[in-house]
Amino acid sequence: MSTPAEDDLLLERQLCFALTVASRSVVGIYKPVLERMGLTHPQYLVMLALWERSPRSLKDISDALLHEPATLSPILRRLEEAGLLTRERVPGNERALAVTLTDAGAALREQATAVPGTIMERLGLSREEVADLHAAMTGLIAATQRPAPVHAAQPG
Amino acid sequence: MSTPAEDDLLLERQLCFALTVASRSVVGIYKPVLERMGLTHPQYLVMLALWERSPRSLKDISDALLHEPATLSPILRRLEEAGLLTRERVPGNERALAVTLTDAGAALREQATAVPGTIMERLGLSREEVADLHAAMTGLIAATQRPAPVHAAQPG
DNA sequence: CACTAATTATTAGTACACTAACAATTAGTG
DNA sequence: CACTAATTGTTAGTGTACTAATAATTAGTG
Numbered sequence: 001m002s003t004p005a006e007d008d009l010l011l012e013r014q015l016c017f018a019l020t021v022a023s024r025s026v027v028g029i030y031k032p033v034l035e036r037m038g039l040t041h042p043q044y045l046v047m048l049a050l051w052e053r054s055p056r057s058l059k060d061i062s063d064a065l066l067h068e069p070a071t072l073s074p075i076l077r078r079l080e081e082a083g084l085l086t087r088e089r090v091p092g093n094e095r096a097l098a099v100t101l102t103d104a105g106a107a108l109r110e111q112a113t114a115v116p117g118t119i120m121e122r123l124g125l126s127r128e129e130v131a132d133l134h135a136a137m138t139g140l141i142a143a144t145q146r147p148a149p150v151h152a153a154q155p156g
Numbered sequence: 157m158s159t160p161a162e163d164d165l166l167l168e169r170q171l172c173f174a175l176t177v178a179s180r181s182v183v184g185i186y187k188p189v190l191e192r193m194g195l196t197h198p199q200y201l202v203m204l205a206l207w208e209r210s211p212r213s214l215k216d217i218s219d220a221l222l223h224e225p226a227t228l229s230p231i232l233r234r235l236e237e238a239g240l241l242t243r244e245r246v247p248g249n250e251r252a253l254a255v256t257l258t259d260a261g262a263a264l265r266e267q268a269t270a271v272p273g274t275i276m277e278r279l280g281l282s283r284e285e286v287a288d289l290h291a292a293m294t295g296l297i298a299a300t301q302r303p304a305p306v307h308a309a310q311p312g
Numbered sequence: 313c314a315c316t317a318a319t320t321a322t323t324a325g326t327a328c329a330c331t332a333a334c335a336a337t338t339a340g341t342g
Numbered sequence: 343c344a345c346t347a348a349t350t351g352t353t354a355g356t357g358t359a360c361t362a363a364t365a366a367t368t369a370g371t372g
Contacts, residue, residue, distance in 0.1 A: 008269070008272040008273070009204060009207060009265070009268060009269060009271075009272065010204075010208065011201065011204045011205055011208060011220065011221075013290070014201075014204065014272070014290075015182070015286050015289055015290045015293070016182055016183065016186060016197065016201075016275070017201055017204075017221075018289075018290050018293035018294055018297065019175075019178060019179050019182055019289075019293055020179050020183065020197075020201075021221075021222050021293070021297055022175060022179075022293040022296045022297050022300075023175050023176050023178075023179035024222075024359080024360095025222075025296070025297050025300035025301070026171070026172055026175055026296065026300055027172060027176065028300065028360090029300050030172060031360095040327070040328080041172065041176075041328095042327080042328060042329090043327095045167070045170075045172075045173055045176075048165060048166075048167045048170065048173075049167055051165060052166065052167060057350080058350075058351065059349080059350060059351085062350095064167065065167075065173075065177075066177050066180075066181075067329080068329070068330065068331085069350075069351060069352085070329080070330075070331080070332095070351085070352075070353080071328065071329050071330070072351095073351065073352060073353085074327080074328080074352095075327085075328075078327085093337080093338075093349095093350090094336075094337055094338085094350095095336065095337045095338065095349060095350040095351075096337095096349085096350060096351085097350080097351065109165070112165060113164070113165060115165075116164040116165065116170070117164070119172070121305060122304055122305070123296075123299040123300065123302075124299055124302060124305070125299060130171050132292075133171055133174075133175075133292060133296060134169070134170075134171045134174050136288075136289060136292050137171070137174035137175055137177070137178040138174055140178045140181075140182065140279075140289060141174065141177055141178050141181050143279040143280055143281060144178075144181035144182055144184065144185050144279065145181070146279075146280060148278055149277060149278070149280070180329080180330095184330090187330095196356095196357065196358080197358095198357080198358060198359090199357095213320080214320075214321065215319080215320060215321085218320095223359080224359070224360065224361085225320075225321060225322085226321085226322075226323080226359080226360075226361080226362095227358065227359050227360075228321095229321065229322060229323085230322095230357080230358080231357085231358075234357085249319095249320090249367080249368075250320095250366075250367055250368085251319060251320040251321075251366065251367045251368065252319085252320060252321085252367095253320080253321065313372100314371100314372095315370100315371085315372090316369100316370085316371080316372105317368100317369080317370075317371095318367105318368080318369070318370090319366100319367080319368070319369085320365100320366085320367080320368095321364100321365085321366085321367105322363105322364080322365080322366100323362100323363085323364075323365095324361105324362085324363080324364095325360100325361090325362090325363105326359100326360085326361090327358105327359085327360085328357105328358085328359085328360100329356100329357090329358085330355100330356085330357085330358105331354105331355090331356090332353100332354085332355090333352105333353085333354080333355105334351100334352080334353075334354095335350100335351085335352080335353100336349100336350085336351085336352100337348105337349080337350080337351105338347100338348080338349070338350095339346100339347080339348070339349085340345100340346085340347075340348090341344100341345085341346080341347095342343105342344095342345090342346105
């Protein structure tokens with residue numbers, strides 16, 4: 001007998017709740033797999049970016065991963081300590097940081113090729129189901145990046 | 157000309173990447189809205205659980221939110237400091253913690269009733285689209301909780 | 313009833329993730 | 343060329359989020 005607005009506050013109905021649980025749960029599935037490679041999940045995403053192109057600047061990686069530079073700084077430091085990459089200043093632009101894969105970092109890609117298949121099998125999802133979920137997430141991300149409706153303007 | 161297994165490592169194709177970005181992005185949409193209530197997003201989820209039933213034990217909240225008790229302990233401490241709830245031992249079971257809404261905590265629900273609508277409008281999503289996304293996330297969570305295939309047994 | 317096992321919270325330690333403040337460098341402009 | 347603005351990273355501070363270790367209490371068993 002509660003009003004619709006009150007029903008909207010049920011925990012089990014919150015998209016944000018389902019989303020954060022799904023995110024943590026899926027990352028949790030990766031954990032034992034990535035542990036064998038000595039990587040955390042955020043570190044794995046950085047390595048994926050570098051396996052596509054190296055060297056890259058921190059800013060470039062930050063844009064690719066949609067992460068704050070302040071978040072990536074310590075992650076890159078740990079990956080450097082693990083011997084997977086080097087951090088030097090870009091010649092000709094001393095502001096930018098040149099993040100470069102080491103031989104060990106590049107070689108780790110071999111082991112990584114097995115990861116997506118392992119996860120898909122662990123989740124019991126087909127390639128198509130994964131693609132559908134990916135598309136749904138991409139659409140949701142796009143929704144967050146659209147400008148807010150005018151009559152719901154930001155404070156200030 | 158790369159092999160399929162190598163294409164699988166493209167950052168833009170990773171469900172885990174889309175999922176973590178979507179989670180962070182959506183939580184980021186909540187942030188300015190919840191800030192007016194003095195809540196972070198994890199704190200908001202705890203309040204949702206308590207608005208459904210109070211008092212509840214930490215263990216009970218932990219099960220509802222699929223969170224480790226060790227994660228909730230400091231969150232509950234901050235909510236107590238904010239005057240929204242109390243933490244006492246359950247009479248008759250001194251192990252359990254009785255988490256109870258204060259009058260201020262219960263009253264905050266009024267403001268919260270506007271939150272889901274505000275978010276839906278900000279995201280430009282219909283009730284149905286939200287429901288579809290919610291169902292997709294619920295399915296994904298279920299996939300992570302299914303037992304692993306036998307031939308991909310856990311180490312040990 | 314004593315002993316062991318299970319339950320429940322907390323604390324310590326590590327690793328994100330964010331904002332704000334800062335520092336260093338480079339670009340743009342008169 | 344000097345001055346201002348923009349770009350790029352790092353550090354500090356706050357708040358999760360996890361595992362492991364610990365502590366306190368309760369339940370179960372002979």
